[in-house]
Amino acid sequence: MKSVKKVVLISAILAAVTALAFAISSSKKTSEVYLNSQMLALIPQPKTELELGSKEESTQNQKSKKAEIIRYTVKSGDTLEAIAKRYGISVDSIAESNLIDKNDIIKVGQELKFPSINGVVYKIKKGDALWDIASRYKIKLEDIARINSITSLNDVKFGKEIILPGEAKLLASEVQNRDTSVRTATSRGSASTKSALSNAAYAGIIWPLSGRFTSAFGQRWGEFHKGIDLAAPVGTTVSAALSGKVVFSGYRGTYGRLIIVDHGNGMETYYAHLSKSLVSVGQNVKRGQAIAKVGATGRVTGPHLHFEIRFNSVPVNPLSYLR
Ligand SMILES: [Zn+2]
Numbered sequence: 372m373k374s375v376k377k378v379v380l381i382s383a384i385l386a387a388v389t390a391l392a393f394a395i396s397s398s399k400k401t402s403e404v405y406l407n408s409q410m411l412a413l414i415p416q417p418k419t420e421l422e423l424g425s426k427e428e429s430t431q432n433q434k435s436k437k438a439e440i441i442r443y444t445v446k447s448g449d450t451l452e453a454i455a456k457r458y459g460i461s462v463d464s465i466a467e468s469n470l471i472d473k474n475d476i477i478k479v480g481q482e483l484k485f486p487s488i489n490g491v492v493y494k495i496k497k498g499d500a501l502w503d504i505a506s507r508y509k510i511k512l513e514d515i516a517r518i519n520s521i522t523s524l525n526d527v528k529f530g531k532e533i534i535l536p537g538e539a540k541l542l543a544s545e546v547q548n549r550d551t552s553v554r555t556a557t558s559r560g561s562a563s564t565k566s567a568l569s570n571a572a573y574a575g576i577i578w579p580l581s582g583r584f585t586s587a588f589g590q591r592w593g594e595f596h597k598g599i600d601l602a603a604p605v606g607t608t609v610s611a612a613l614s615g616k617v618v619f620s621g622y623r624g625t626y627g628r629l630i631i632v633d634h635g636n637g638m639e640t641y642y643a644h645l646s647k648s649l650v651s652v653g654q655n656v657k658r659g660q661a662i663a664k665v666g667a668t669g670r671v672t673g674p675h676l677h678f679e680i681r682f683n684s685v686p687v688n689p690l691s692y693l694r
Contacts, residue, residue, distance in 0.1 A: 438488050438518040438534050445481040454483070461489050463539035468492040470692065482575050488518075490536040496690055497529050497584045508535050529584055576612050576692050577658060579642060579678050580665065588688040597686035598641060598679035605646050605674045607665040611656040612640050612678070612693070620648045626677070627669020630662055641679035644671050 436459070443454065451473055455462045465485040466473035477483070484492050493504070501521065505512040515521070519533045582601035589596060611632055618639070619631035628645040646666025656662055667674040680689045 436488050438486060438536070440492055440532055440534060441485055441487055443483045443485070445477045445479055445483060447479050449477060449479075451475075451477060458485070458487060460485065460487070461539055464489050464491065467539040484532075486534040486536070488534070488536060489539060490534050491539050492532055493535045494690075494693070495527060495529055495531045495533060497587060499527075499529070501527050504533075504535070508537070510535060510537055530578075530581070575658065576640075576680070576689075577610070578693055579609050579612050579640075580607055580676055582607065582665070582676060585675060588686070588690065598643075598677050599689050600675045600677055602673065602675040603665045605664070605666055607676075608661045609642050609645065609663040609665060609676055611658055611660050611662050612680075613638075614658045615640070615656060617650045617652055617654045617656060617662070620650060620652050622668070625670035627671065628663075628666060629669075632656060632662070637683040639679075639681045639684075641677070641681065643677035643679075644669050644675060646674075 441458065445454075451462050451465055455465055462473045465483060466475075468485045468491050469483050471477075486492055495504075501512060501515060504510075505515055514536060515533065518536055521527060521533070578601075580601055580603055582603035584599065585602045586596060586600035588599055609630075613632075613634050615632040615634035615638075617630060618633045619629060621629065623629045626641070626643040628643075628648060630642045630645065630648055630650065632640050632642075634640065642663055644666055645663040645668060647664040648662070649664070650656060650662045665674055665676050678689055679686050680692055681687065
C-alpha cells in the first residue's frame with residue numbers, strides 16, 4: 372500500500388545518494404560537496420515522532436522529545452548522574468559529548484553540552500559528509516538529517532554541531548578508534564596524554580578564531596603537521612582557547628611570531644605565524660581573551676593561524692578536543 376511504496380521509494384533514494392556520494396568521493400576534486408541538496412530534500416521529514424530505532428526501554432519517552440543540544444552550566448551539588456536523570460538521558464550521553472570520563476568530578480561553573488535525547492554531540496569536521504558520518508557511526512542517514520532538521524546542503528557546515536542519536540558509549544568508542552592512529556603516531560607520552568584528556572578541567576577548549584580550516588593535523592607533504600591551520604586575514608583577533616599563563620611570546624623559527632599558553636597539568640596551546648602579540652610572558656589570560664593578531668610570519672604561504680594543543684609536549688589533534 373501507500374507506506375510500502377514509500378519505503379521502496381526511500382530505499383531507492385538512499386541507494387542513489389550512497390552511489391552518488393561514493394562517486395563524488397572517488398572523483399576526489401569535490402571534497403566540499405557533501406550531498407546533493409535535491410536528494411537531501413527528498414529525505415522524509417516526519418512532523419511528529421522521532422523514530423530512533425533503538426531497542427532500549429527508555430526510547431519510549433525519548434521518542435516524544437524534541438532533539439536539541441543543551442548547554443548547561445554546572446551548579447553547586449550537581450553530579451553527572453543527577454543532570455542525566457533530570458534531562459532523561461544516559462550519563463554516557465553527557466560524558467561522551469564533553470570528552471570527559473563519567474567518573475570525573477565536575478566543577479561548579481563548568482559548561483557542559485549534551486543532547487536532549489540519548490546520543491553524542493558531534494562537531495562536523497573538514498571533509499565530513501553526512502553519508503560518511505552515517506556509515507561511520509552506523510546510524511541511518513535519514514535519522515541524522517531528521518533529528519538535526521537538516522534539509523539542505525547549507526545545513527552541513529564545518530564546525531556545526533549535530534546530534535548523533537544512539538548509545539553514546541558505542542558512538543564514542545568509534546571516535547576513539549579513529550583517533551588512536553593519530554595519537555599513536557606521536558607515541559611518546561600517549562599514556563599520560565590519555566589520562567590528561569579525561570580530566571574535566573580540559574572540557575571547554577574553544578576555537579581561537581573562526582577562520583577557514585585549511586590544513587589538518589597529521590602527515591602532510593612528508594612531514595608531521597603538529598597542529599591545524601585556520602586561514603584568516605592579517606589582523607584578525609586570536610583568542611586564548613582556554614585560560615592559562617603565557618610562557619612564550621616571540622619569534623621561533625618556522626613558527627614565526629609565536630605565543631605559547633600553559634594551562635597546567637602539562638597542557639599547552641601554541642598560536643603561530645602571528646603579526647602581533649597582545650600579551651607578554653608571565654601574563655595570565657582567560658579563555659576567549661584576545662591575545663594576538665593573525666599574521667604571515669615564519670614559514671607560510673599566506674596569512675593563517677597555526678594552532679597546536681600539546682600534552683606533556685606531545686602534539687595532539689586539536690579537532691579531537693575543540694568543541
Ligand atoms: Zn600549520
